[in-house]
Amino acid sequence: MTQQTAEERPGIAAAIVVHERRVLMVRRRVSEGQLSWQFPAGEIEPGESAEEAAVRETKEETGLGVAVVRLLGERVHPKTGRLMSYTACEVVSGTAEVIDTEELDELAWAALPEIPEYVPYGLFEPVQDYLDAALEG
Template sequence: MEQQNAEGRPAIAAAVVVHEGRVLMVRRRVSEGRLSWQFPAGEVEPGEAREEAAVRETEEETGLTVKAVKPLGERVHPDTGRLMSYTACEVIGGHAHIADTDELSELAWVAHVEISQYAPYPLFAPVQEHLDVVLER
């Protein structure tokens, strides 16, 4: 994967963390367009794999230790224009809390039927397909 998009901005790695039938979503203090609630995510650092970035950002933002399970895909985000990669992750330790108070205002473990209340727009299709399979309905 390219580490930057066409404008030279670093790619963003997002972690799709599912635990006990719910997916972890975080609310940013500063929204990017319609994006207020989203998955833990942040910029991929030079020399860092996208899966490593997703794991690192999850721990930095929420205090959870996760491991990457599988890549779900990548795209240029339609709202932000940023190159995004999505990685399915599972919890291996810790307790979710707002660890990065500068970036996050809230976090929630969201059930399948509640996702549209947090993200009132279509999710990236491979992410939605993954959640349809792994979340309890």
């Protein structure tokens, strides 16, 4: 049995959805280690860009229609070992709710000072920098 490397497994696309100076957080039914609350995210499908996957996953999980603002960055996640891409998105339609009840338990719109309550181990620096700018005053 061989262990898959990050390159062999599909990457994960996360959507950093900002609306009215809050960021969308979702809580998984089954946490990945310490990861319970996170951004809407899922595997990038063949032929799909990271940005397209972030938009699709947000719609599938929360029913929210979003548009890409820009790709914030990529990294191998220190907790999961998966290749992650982070895409800033803005709301274009709908209201966020738990649509994918098999994957999600709850969602929340977090203000900047509340983010450490949801993600106590800190955020990927480009994501934190984007949220610092997008969620302030």
